[in-house]
Amino acid sequence: MKDFTDKLHYFNYLQDFITDSRKEKFLKVLQNRTNHFSVAIEDVYQLHNTSAVMRSCEVFGVQNLHVVEEKFGKKIDTEIAMGAQKWVNIHRYNSNADCIAKIKAEGYQIIATTPHNDSCFLDDFDITKRSAIFFGTERHGLSGEVMDAADGFLKIPMAGFTESLNISVSAAIVLQNLTSRLRKSNVEWKLTEEEIFNLRLQWTKASIKNFESVNQRYLETFG
Secondary structure (H helix, E strand, C coil), X not given: CCCHHHHHHHHHHHHCCCCXXXXXXXXXXXXXXXCCEEEEEECCCCHHHHHHHHHHHHHCCECEEEEECCCCCCCCCHXXXXXXXXXXXXXXXXXXXXXXXXXXXXXXXXXXXXXXXXCEEHHHCCCCCCEEEEECECCCECCHHHHHHCCEEEECCCCCCCXXXXXXXXXXXXXXXXXXXXXXXXXXXXXXXXXXXXXHHHHHHHHCCCHHHHHHXXXXXXX
């Protein structure tokens, strides 16, 4: 698209191919979406865990998920994700270094989830700062590279003998807590108008069954 006018024309054209109820749903959901927090997961070898974390991001309104895939495959278990991959932005990296550099460049502090170190308990975590929450595997936790790059550490209070939770369970607990507190706060956590528009366009494309043919028709008609 050459400029915003062209982009808006394109968006309005595509709106004819989705229902009014879908348009209304987009607007309602976007009111609860945030980029204030993002999530990063490191080399999770069980694909259903990656998909489950993605689903938790979507459910709790976190728009961006960063996935480091240095060691294992690059696919999503769509059955468990249950369509969440259409509504959450997935950023893939070949290394921790690339992921960390991108996140820091976007102004996020890196928060490593770990039951060890001098970690902050979940209820005491400062929600005012833009934060990328990193999760590792249940067995090995986060790598030394992520731990060394972390600006802070976070842990879920536990009262039993077990020190760790499955990554998908941990992510759901952390996101429910942080996003619930965020929405009750005075922090400016909502998306900008530009971010909302861009996501409406992105989601509209994802909702059109024969998008490629619709898009081609637009190009042939309007150039």
